Amino acid sequence: MRPLSLTLLALVAPTAAGADLPRSAPEAQGVSSPAVLAFVEAADKDIDALHSFMLVRHGRVVAEGWWAPYTAGAPHMLFSLSKSFTSTAVGLAAAEGKLSVDDPVLQFFPNDAPADPSAHLKAMRLSDLLRMSTGQQAEPARKPTEPWAKTFLAQQVPFKPGTHFLYNTSATYMLSAAVQKATGQTTLDYLKPRLFEPLGIANPTWELSPQGISTGGYGLSVRTEDIAKFGQLYLQKGKWNGKQLVPEAWVSAATARQTSNGSNPKSDWDQGYGYQFWRCRHGAYRGDGAFGQYCIVLPEQDAVVAITAGVRDMQAVLNLVWDKLLPALKDAPLAADEGAAQKLAGALKALSVRRPEGKGPGPKVTGKKYMFPANDGKLAALTLERGAGDEVTLVAQVAGAERRIECASTGWKSGRVAWGRQPEQPAAAAGAWTADDTFTAKVCFTETPFVLTLRLKFTGAEVRVEPEWNVGFGPTKEPALVGKQ
Template sequence: MKMVQLLPRSTPENQGISSQSIERFIRSIQEKELELHSFMLVRRGHVVAESWWKPYDADKPHILFSLSKSFTSTAIGLLVQEGRITLEDRVIDFFPEYTPEDPSPNLSAMTIRDLLIMGTGHAEEPAMQSDIWVADFLKQAVEHEPGTHFVYNSAATYMLSAILQKVTGITLLDYLQPRLFEPLGIYGATWESCPQGINTGGWGLKLKTEDIAKFGQLYLQKGVWEGQRLIPEAWIEEATSKQISNGPADSSSDWTEGYGYQFWMCRHGAYRGDGAFGQFCVVFPEQDAVIAITSGLGDMQAVLNEIWEHLQPAMGSDALPVDTGAEASLTRMLQELKLDPPIEEAVSPIEKDVSGIVYDLEENEEKLRSFSVRFEEDGAVMELEGEHSINLVVCGRNEWKSGTTKLMMTADNEYAASMTWKDDRTLKLTIRLTETPFYSTTECSFGEEGIHLAYWMNQSFEGKVVREIKGKVKA
């Protein structure tokens, strides 16, 4: 049986940070309604504060989005150490079968290092439109000299994964398992793949919060874990140093401090890997600390600002006097954190009348065919028929109920769902996909002969988009 290795635990005061400063951070996060799903603070190698906002929990992995990139960069560093590639190797040399017949000078000059620093020379990120993403990337015009122009480019990170698989014959995830994940005691990692079976590299990795913290701690320790060197120290120094400018420095932003090898430089001497909607691994070399966060944020800078205000300046060099009252207060707060379901004030008088009725849905983008909801004393069961499957979601009344569903995703995801009546004729369903930053809200308005569904996601790359579908009682 594989033993999951946990980081050692300690009190904040023993590691030179006050419990009160952490409590102020959490309180400010709550007051500003910044939706965190998990938080872990590691100081001097010890976890001094950790929390999961229920219904999220420590055992669930969370989609990392672009925080995945820092793991891809690490794999490239290991491949360099093994002597199987160099950073000056040209990208096109790995894929002659997909390289245009007459490649431009800029495409010809593009190297692995250019992929790492987001300095490919593209004016905009290449779109992956076919089943062969490598070919799509190499077809894109390269307007600038590689290495001179920063454009955030997840496709470039995918190319790093593709190069690694071409060289090794195995996926990025399989390559990292014995070299990184197993030594750190990280098990159960998954990574999305392209249509050709290449891990996406720039996104798609799923890990638990403590796994993120271990990764940051490994970097903080310059690549050594329990006496064993896993990553070359020289690689870590390069990867976490500014390699390319990503805009004029702005004292109010952590996105213009420079970019390394798939790591962002931060203000206050820190660096980080991060992913969309607030997935963070922030490393503080000067303070000997790591912060791991998963969330469903719209404003990622806001959480970093809270870290700079409440946590970073509170990390002292010496242990602090024991403060049992403050420690107990913080522990209580961390244990009680939760994201409440909507609370129902009264049961609708039409609940029994509409329970179990099946509605045929008009043509829609999601190719949903029918909808029904069956009410029970402690909640409801929503049944949604799609093109290829039927999704059942159990919703609690004034509480979360959990299960797994393919709803909104291509693979099974764990969910927590609740129901409440917004008014006498409008049912509100909230479904949190608890391994992701996302939750959906659906308002179901019941009429005499039909139903009107309005639904939206809490976060989206497109902003808030409300979609609507009408339906009629099934004949």
């Protein structure tokens, strides 16, 4: 029989191949298991929903968990957390002498420049892109029909570069494009041997612009542990396994306050901005992305927090880190508390995104086909099929193709799903009759922040379908559709 301490570590051991951060019991690294449990329980109760969480202390993972159906081995879209990786590429290219942060932006894009560049555009440097101080008043568009660099350079620059903070994803794209111009490789390919491979980050993917350039400000997908490794590399001032991967001077500059962006002492978006890193309260800094993707580095506590999520209120997640996790980090090792550690490990292992709760067997509508008039969602027909036990499969005809959503009655059913804005991709679904006349399906697109809830209300010979997304850059509720037998 294994000792209890080894059993506890096994409960939180990684399941992803190639994961190489060492593991430790929380108390051995000065972390209180009850305090971490309080964070996990509060996140599970009050935030809908975290997808994963990893806490690294003194270089060792002391707590990690994935809310089912999200898993350790699956990559997750980072959105703007990608920006911090693009910043790293710029730092590496500068260290290799391929570019300088003082280089004028126009130097890299002579064919995309306007015929008569303004004085402010001529003065714009890579460093202004890095600190989101391009001098532009509005973020340039990124249209599929126009070269993104040309659109960026055509935008008016009313302010002197370096004097006006504007969060600007197109500026990060220009950094990625500059890296590609200077190195002859996409930012992804450039980083593979210099960052991803040394850190053991396998199979990173990065979206491309229509011009074949890594999008820079978003589009990178990696695993939760990869986020933690990236944060640990920065915590270690660019050193990994005894080798200086990123110059220490770059780490210091990129994570320092390079520009002011507000004065609210309660906001983690008003603490200053570095080179594609945000400054935080409590002496911390972070990379972050839309809907709750975080790489939080706490130098004073020698800790890293990696989180993926699908949330609307990003500040609420950071507040929870400061309120629950920060006090858990003590200056010295704590006495072993295997009971508390076991309780924490059990809670981490049992995490799950909230599933629809069943209220009854539902009406007898399985096998009946409902037809829909023409609609923007291109849903033509819908049928419910019963599977084993209480499992239900939604069979939809969408844009001329059959789409099947198999909904587990307990747990989650993994497969591939396409719906609306989301193309076919890995997903997991659960469903239940949440009222006498309503079947609710919840579909997690497990490599993204996005979760789709479909409410199907049956009345006589009609069904009313109400799709709603958990988060989005626009409206999250889609128009209801009514189908008839």
